[in-house]
Structures are given as C-alpha cells and as structure tokens.
Amino acid sequence: MNLTWRDGGAYALLGSSGCGKSTLLNIISGLLVPSQGRVLFGETDVTGLPTLDRNIAQVFQFPVVYDTMSVRQNLAFPLKNRGLAEDVIKSRVAEVAEMIGMTDVLDRRARGLTADAKQKISLGRGMVRQDVNAILFDEPLTVIDPHMKWELRTQLKDLHRRFGHTMIYVTHDQTEALTFADQVVVMYDGRVVQAGTPQALFDAPEHTFVGYFIGSPGMNLLDARVEGATAQVAGVPIALARGYGPLSGRIRIGIRPEFMRLGTGCEGLPFMLHRIEDVGNHRIVRGHVEGAAVNVIVPEGQPIPAGADRIIPDPAFIHVYADDWRVDPAAVERAA
Amino acid sequence: MEKPLNNRAWLLVLPVLALVAFSAVLPLMTVVNYSFQDTFGGNQFFWAGLEWFDETIRSDRVRAALGRQILFSAIILAIEIPLGIFVALNMPKKGVWASFCLVLMALPLLIPWNVVGTIWQVFGRVDIGLLGYTLSKLGIDYNYVNDAFDAWITVIVMDVWHWTSLVALLCYAGLQSIPDAYYQAARIDQASRWKVFRHIELPKMRGVLLIAILLRFMDSFMIYTEPFVVTGGGPGNATTFLSIDLVKMAVGQFDLGPAAAFSLIYFLVILLISFVFYTLMTKEGETL
Numbered sequence A: 001m002n003l004t005w006r007d008g009g010a011y012a013l014l015g016s017s018g019c020g021k022s023t024l025l026n027i028i029s030g031l032l033v034p035s036q037g038r039v040l041f042g043e044t045d046v047t048g049l050p051t052l053d054r055n056i057a058q059v060f061q062f063p064v065v066y067d068t069m070s071v072r073q074n075l076a077f078p079l080k081n082r083g084l085a086e087d088v089i090k091s092r093v094a095e096v097a098e099m100i101g102m103t104d105v106l107d108r109r110a111r112g113l114t115a116d117a118k119q120k121i122s123l124g125r126g127m128v129r130q131d132v133n134a135i136l137f138d139e140p141l142t143v144i145d146p147h148m149k150w151e152l153r154t155q156l157k158d159l160h161r162r163f164g165h166t167m168i169y170v171t172h173d174q175t176e177a178l179t180f181a182d183q184v185v186v187m188y189d190g191r192v193v194q195a196g197t198p199q200a201l202f203d204a205p206e207h208t209f210v211g212y213f214i215g216s217p218g219m220n221l222l223d224a225r226v227e228g229a230t231a232q233v234a235g236v237p238i239a240l241a242r243g244y245g246p247l248s249g250r251i252r253i254g255i256r257p258e259f260m261r262l263g264t265g266c267e268g269l270p271f272m273l274h275r276i277e278d279v280g281n282h283r284i285v286r287g288h289v290e291g292a293a294v295n296v297i298v299p300e301g302q303p304i305p306a307g308a309d310r311i312i313p314d315p316a317f318i319h320v321y322a323d324d325w326r327v328d329p330a331a332v333e334r335a336a
Numbered sequence B: 001m002e003k004p005l006n007n008r009a010w011l012l013v014l015p016v017l018a019l020v021a022f023s024a025v026l027p028l029m030t031v032v033n034y035s036f037q038d039t040f041g042g043n044q045f046f047w048a049g050l051e052w053f054d055e056t057i058r059s060d061r062v063r064a065a066l067g068r069q070i071l072f073s074a075i076i077l078a079i080e081i082p083l084g085i086f087v088a089l090n091m092p093k094k095g096v097w098a099s100f101c102l103v104l105m106a107l108p109l110l111i112p113w114n115v116v117g118t119i120w121q122v123f124g125r126v127d128i129g130l131l132g133y134t135l136s137k138l139g140i141d142y143n144y145v146n147d148a149f150d151a152w153i154t155v156i157v158m159d160v161w162h163w164t165s166l167v168a169l170l171c172y173a174g175l176q177s178i179p180d181a182y183y184q185a186a187r188i189d190q191a192s193r194w195k196v197f198r199h200i201e202l203p204k205m206r207g208v209l210l211i212a213i214l215l216r217f218m219d220s221f222m223i224y225t226e227p228f229v230v231t232g233g234g235p236g237n238a239t240t241f242l243s244i245d246l247v248k249m250a251v252g253q254f255d256l257g258p259a260a261a262f263s264l265i266y267f268l269v270i271l272l273i274s275f276v277f278y279t280l281m282t283k284e285g286e287t288l
Helices: A021-029 A071-081 A086-100 A115-127 A146-163 A174-180 A198-203 A208-213 A329-335 B007-035 B051-058 B060-090 B096-110 B113-123 B130-137 B148-176 B180-188 B193-221 B225-230 B242-252 B256-287
Strands: A010-014 A056-059 A134-138 A166-171 A183-188 A191-196 A220-223 A225-233 A236-244 A251-255 A260-263 A272-278 A282-289 A292-299 A310-313 A319-322 B037-039 B045-047
Touching (some): A086 A115, A146 A166, A183 A198, A183 A208, A191 A208, A208 A251, A220 A292, A225 A251, B060 B242, B113 B148, B193 B256, B225 B242
Parallel strands (some): A134 A166
Antiparallel strands (some): A225 A236, A282 A292
16 A cells, blocks of 8 residues: 555544554554555654654553543653653643543542543543644544544544644544544555545445445445446446446446436336335435345435336446446546 | 242251351361360360460560561562562563463472472582582582571572462463553553553552462461471571461470460461451552
C-alpha cells in the first residue's frame, strides 16, 4: 500500500475485524516495526524510530487507566513525563477535563470508575498533548454507551476542527467512520482497497468489499457478461452508461439498493420478492435474482407495486467489477 | 415471596462437621485441655489454671525464640519479596524459554522440606560439602555448626533458595494478566521503566503479592523442618525458632502443660499477625 495521510486530516480506517487496521495503526505509532516498507512523517523516515520519538498519541480499544492515580494525575501523566511546566499542565488538564465532561470527578481515584469513564480518561490522555503529530484512535468507543458514543464522537470532531490535529480513527462501524472522517480508508484482508471521501466510497466503490461494507444494506452484486455497453445478467440485457472493452476474470455488476426500482411486466431483471422491512424513513425490499440476494430500497411514500417481479436498475449507477476490482470505464476508453 | 424452609438441609453439613471435628477441633481441644492442667504421667491430671500461660509469657526462653523468629521472618520477607518480583519481571513472557523458566522455578518447590534441609546440611559442610569446602579453600572462615552468624546465613540462604520461586511464580502470574495495551499506552505516554513498574505492574500484582507475603510470613513463622535438619537449632540456641523450641519442650522435656500453653499462644500470635497484616494490606489497597 502507498498511502498519504495529510497533516490535519480526519481519517477513518474502516474494515472488518482482523483485516489489519490495528496493525497499521501500531506501525504508524511505532509500537510495531514493519517487516518491510517505510513510514515517513513529512520527509523524515521514522520507520526505525521508537514511539517515544514520533510524538504520537494513541487511544486503545479498551480503557487503560493508571489505577493508582486520580483522574487528574492520569490526565497529567503524559505531560508530566515530558517535563512540562506545572501551570501548562494545569490548564491543559482543566481544558481536557471540560471536554470529556469529567471536571467534577478530577480528584476521584481512577480505580473505581466505570468502563465508560475510564475510556473517557484514556481519550483525555490522548488529547491532552498539544504538540502531537497525530492522534490515533483504535476503536475507542467500543465499550461506551450508544448515546455517549454520539456525544464523544461529536466532541472529537469538534476538537479536530478547533486544533487541526491529524486524527486517524480505526473502526469497523461504517456510521462511526462516515460521521467522523473527511477521508475514509477502507482495508480488506491486509490491504487498503480504497481511500476517499464518504461520498466517493458510496458513489464509486473501487472494490466489491467497499460496496458491500459501506451502505446499509450494501451494494448488490450480480454475475454478468459485459459486451460493450450491455451487460447480460440472468439472460437479460441491461444497458450500461458507457461501453467496456474485453474484460477477463469474474465479471460482476454492482448496483446500490438506492438506485433500483421495482416493477412488473417484462422490463428489467426477474426478481423474486421475499420480504419487506420497514425501517422508518424507507423500506428495504429483500429478494433474489437468479439465486443471488438483492436488496432494493424504496423511499417513503413511494408505493411498492403489487406482484412486483422485476427490478430496473438505473444505468448511471451501475459499476462493473472484474475480480472484485472496479473497472474504470474512462481508463478503458483511454487504453482503447 | 416466601422461601421454602427445610432444616433437614443441615444434615448434609454433618459429614464435614464430623471430619473437621476429628481433624481440627478435637486435637485443638486436647491441647487446650493440657494447657490448663498438670500431669505427672499415669493419666493423672491436676488443675493448673492459667499458670502455664503465665509462665510461658514470662519465659525468657520463649521470648528469645520469639525474637529470633520475628527477625528470621522479617529478613526472609525482605529478601524474598523484592527478589521474587525482580525474577518475575525478568522472566520471558512467552515461548519455549517461558515454559523452561517456569519448570526451573517450580523445582525447589517440589522438593520435600526435610530433603531441602539435608541438601543444605551436606552442601554447607566444610569437610565434604561443595559450598563449605569451597568457601574454606577460598580462605573464608565459614562453619555453620560452630558459628551462630554462619548458621543464620545458611538457614536464610536456604529459605531464599527454597521459597523465592513461590513469590516469583505468583508475581509472574500477576504480570501475565496485564493486557499489552497497558504497556503500549505507557510507551505512548512516555512513561519511564520505573513508572511502568510503579503505576502498572505493581498495582496489577498487588493481589498476588498480598497472598505471597501472607503465605511466606505464615510459613516462615512456623518453619521447623529445614533448620532442624541443618542446624538442629544450634549452635547453642542460635537458630532455635519457635516451633523447634516448642518441640524440644513438648517431646524432649515432656512438659506437656507448658508446651500446650505455648502452642496456643503461638497459634494466637500467628492468627493475630496475619489478621492485622491482612486488614492493613486490604485497607491500603482501598486508599491506594
């Protein structure tokens, strides 16, 4: 992978469990040394540098607090270890305590606090240093209550706007990633499959995993044969927005549930409707096309035709994938 | 809601009660019985009241043994606890060497106590023992049979050799339970090695350390076999600790009454110290 993290950016590192997100994070912070490759901060190669010299803050999945200390001492610990002046420490701790909403418990022992509170202390310790190169968050909200999650995430976002630290936020929750980050980096099986804005990930997933992982429900994928500007799916020709040259590998078309509508008659793909889930502001229609699961989102207020047995995709939003990677029609055209 | 009450459940406790009665209560009561009476043999007993207790408390001999006992326990705790922590901190955390070290550390704990005594008794002998012979060849005047100081050193080193492993293994278990994230966070926070020990490792070891100290205190306070085999309590009374003195009194001199009173006082002292100690340690834990 070759990835540039822009200074001051808010990034999310998204992927399913075990795909290497935390490993990448630990390589950035220097807790792990990569077996190959380099890590650069600006122009400086820091691959061999210990954590100490990288000046990075990191918050872990499970709360780490120093049991023997009070909340105040916990927050002051990273600053004390760096030999900062007493009044600077004091004002920073007060500021961070305010941010995480723990001003009134500053003198409590960290030991007896709830997991929530402990994780807030961990977050606070990550944010207390002002001069850091980056703050890394490794699924920091796993142990926190849902309503508190929103609040803390908003605060992190806020903090990012105010201080402009580079933040990298690891998560397997797409909502968390999409609400927090300007740039989302999606990892799959140890590789970065796509990095881009939430919009880009939604509109043009570079990899079937991105299509499947982002969006709720994820992108529908159907085996197809693509010839020019037509895709043959289940024996039915589907018009594509642009022409494709000869493709090799397993060819599939991907289309988000948002960009299909239901119909009857002979237009579109044969669809077997299984059930309809009303999730409030829209309905998810689940069914099959030739044995492959397909979901369609029907907006509120739009009727679902009785006896719907066809789906009609919007050609503008159909992507073609060869062996899981998106075929860029522009690139194909250029090559031709 | 009313809970069903069935007093017959108490019957199920009976077997345990019977066992405990035979193994603990009856012997203890026998000792209590002896401690209040005087006997000249022939199954004749005379009421002595608190005389034996009075005598034991005033006895210079018992007081001297108690002094030696406290000194001994204090010294071995002062050595074994820090040494055990140090060893645990330096043991490999995983891999083949971790298992190897564990087995190696456990070895002294598996040796029967009188064998430990015999090993050191031979080891320290000036004529044939590896340690004693080597020391004397090096020109160091070492003889645990004649010299009280040498006898003490031998008994203490033996106990350290025998029991430091226990402290180390307990601490090792405590250390193993610390998640990696703590060490990683400490590195991010730029904590020094000492601070990692003080604020992460020591607090996490507190529980096991408490048990280690308590066990080592009680065991060392009741030590009998090893010093008995090595020095027999000598030279003179130099290494006559409480239980050696007690056995001398009860079996050697057949002073059953005073020995029984001595036993009870001994028992209460251990109980008291352990209790005070435990209360202090757990209290400190709450405010720590």
